[in-house]
Amino acid sequence: MEQDDNHPLFRPASWGRTVGSALIGLAYFIPVLWMLLAAFKTRQDALAVPPKLIFAPTFEHFVSLFTGFEDGKQVFADGFQLYIFNSLFIASASVLLALGLGLLAAYGFARMQLPGTSYLLFYTLAMRMIPPLTTIIPLYVLFSKIGLGGSYAGLIAVYTGFNLPFAIWMLRSFIVELPREAEEAAWLDGSSRPAILWRIVLPQLRGGLAATAIIALVFTWNDFLFSQILSGSDTRTIPVAMLRVMGADFGTDWGLFAAAGTIYLAPVLLVAFFLQNQLLRGATFGTVTR
Amino acid sequence: MSATVTRRDGRGIFASTRHGWPMVVPALCVLCVMNLLPILWSFGISFYRFRADHPRLAPHFLGLDYYVELMTDDDVWERVSNTGEFILGSVSVQIVVGALLVGLFYRPFPGRRLILMLVLTPMLLSTVVVGTFFNFFYDPTFGFVAAIMRPLLGHPFVPLASPTSAMTSLIIADAWMWSPFVMLMLMAGLSSVPRELCEAAEIDRASRWHRFRSVIFPSVRGVLLLAVLFRVIESFNAYELVSAITNGGPGTSTETLSTQIYGTAFVLFQTGRASALANFSTFVIILLVNLYFQAMRQRGRAMGT
Structure with a gap:
């Protein structure tokens, strides 16, 4: 969102705009705020109508998340740390694999003059947008046949x-923006293509790689359906665990749910602050950059 | 595409398909195994009566029976029309709210980044968690929506009790999450408005409406179309939000295609029937992605890239 200050549309506004937009921004943020506050409320305070803004904060929900016990009653078989680990492990392993394979393919699609590139790109995009349930049903059948159901590998x-x-798509959109001249000069100097990719393209692509990785992590971190159907009780990710353990089995315990949600939300808030300029590109899979 | 730089031995850097394919083939193989193969298999499953929870039960070949059955099933058409209602309602609210947010945020001002964070957070949240919280907000006793509406209406308000208000509740939650996305899209469109045109319009003292219609809107139109297509695709696939907030109710009034597929596949375990329905959705999505792809390339051409 770096804009040209001389552009007549984007002349800087004054502090008045700050106040107005802060009020509206806060109103927009109320549902998230409610959750953040509920995490620190006792059960009675969390259910109070109208919602209490001033209350004596408690950390009991966070303690019970990690010990597995609330009010002397076991609410988790293992602590919440298992699900945090699962989410982090599954998300980072799959994002790393996708980045490695994706970087090579993105470079191939962006630079090498391959026949049928545009069809393959369309096919790739379509693969991601078709309803996840279409692939989940056969994967569920397949996984239970070959014993991958409930496993990390699956x-x-x-x-x-x-x-x-x-x-x-994302990395391709960054690569197309790089000038070709540096790669061409290295080629004329006798460098090989792998060397060019490693020494010339990668260093310029650092920011793009980081943005791609982080947004892919958020997507995976947030996904529910695949994990809901294909994970086992030991490999559940956070959203599935939140719903299963806290929702169905014990009647929703809102304080506990909100505490889990708060831990879950923290990394996402950082992304919303630091990655604002890449958010649109990420949300459109690199198809809209400016 | 421009000619590629060629070495003295005649080898061009970007011209070799022999070296190009090995770059894209590994990724394409993974995509084939994890995405294409399941889709093809899904077609296979849809021709059989088959239960995934009873793998020993021999699949029974039905041919196209499920497809015929689905096309003539009134329940399925009700899901289609619910899905359409949800998409239409949600996407139009998103465009209006997104445009209002753009009006608020397009100019730089002190603290803009921090305040934008508040607005951009919803689209980064897990849909199922958002859905669960909104379900609580819509609770007739403890939720603040009911608490706000009660004095206004003069009688208790149960947001999820009637078909219309349940659908409205869903639309509000979805629009809350995704209006900021439309805002970002429109901002991207605004930043492609040519500076000279804006300055010229100012010098001409063109009216605000005229300035919007002839200077701003043409640059924003392409990106607005992309935003709409993108949101239609994603709303079509929305399962988590609906299942967490209304779970299809009251009755089946907010049951969408996605919740129907999920229920058929993983509650009733009519795997073949669910696959047939899922393939129908896939077909619709491929059509929509095709439209998106074409709109994207058109915009690319219009912007000269």
Whole structure:
């Protein structure tokens, strides 16, 4: 969102705009705020109508998340840390795999003059946008046949396939923006293509790679359906665990749910602040950059 | 495409398909195994009566029976029309709210980044978690929506009790999450408005409406179309939000194609029937992605890239 200050449309506004937009921004943020506050409320305070803004904060929900016990009652078989680990492990492994494969493919599609590139790119995008349930049903059948159901390997494979189209499109959009001249000069000097990719393209692509990785992590971190159907009780990711353990089994415990949600939300808030300029590109899979 | 730089031995850097294919083939193989193969298999499954929870039960070949059955099933058409209602409602609210947000945020001002964070957070949240919280907000006793509406209406308000208000509740939650996306899209469109045109319009003292219609809108139109197509595709696939907020109710009034597929596949375990329905959705999405792809290339051409 870096804009030209001389552009008549984008003349800087004054502090008045700050106040007005802060009020509207806060109103927009109320649902998230409610959750953040509920995480620190006792059960009675969380259910108070109208919602209490001033209350004595408690950390009991966070403690019970990690010990597995609330009010002396076991609410988790293992602590919440298992699900945090699962989410982090599955997301980072699949994003790393997708980035590696995606970087090569993105470079091939962006630079090498391959026949049928535009069809293949269309196919890649379509793969990501078709209803996930279409692929989940056969994958469920397949996984239970070959014993991959509930395993980390199965989930990582599924999420690699889920992140790959995104990685290809996103990285491609960054590569097309790089000037070709540096690569061409190195080529004339006798460098090989792998050397060019490693020494010339990668260093310029650092920011793009980071943005792609982080947004893919958020997508995977947030996904529910694949994990809901294909994970087992030991390999559940956070959203599935939140719903299963806290929703169905014990009648929703809102404080606990909100505490889990708060831990879950923290990394996402950082992304919303630091990655604003790449958010649109990420949300459109690199098809809209400016 | 421009000619590629060629070495003295005649080898061009970007011209070799022999070296190009090995770059894209590994990724394409993974995509084939994890995405294309399941889609093809899904077609296979849809020709059989088959239950995934009873793998020993021999699949029974039905041919196209499920497709015929689905096309003539009134319930399925009700899901289609619910899905359409949800998409239409949600996407139009998103465009209006997104445009209002652009009006608020397009000019730089002190603290803009921090305040934008508040607005951009919803689209980065997990849909299922958002859905669960909104379900609580819509609770007739403890939710703040009911608390706000009660004094206004003068009688207790149960947001999820009637078909219309349940659908409205869904639309509000979806629009809350995704209006910021439309805002970002429109901002991208605004930044492609040519500077000279804006300056010329100012010098001419063109009216605000005229300035909007002839200077701003033409640059924003392409990106607005992309935003709409993108949101239509994603709303079509929305499962988590609906299942968490209304779970299809009251009755089946907010049951969409996605929740129907999920229920058929993983509650009733009529795997073949669910696959047939899923393939129908896939077909619709491929058509929409095709439109998106074409709109994208048109915009690319219009912007000269």
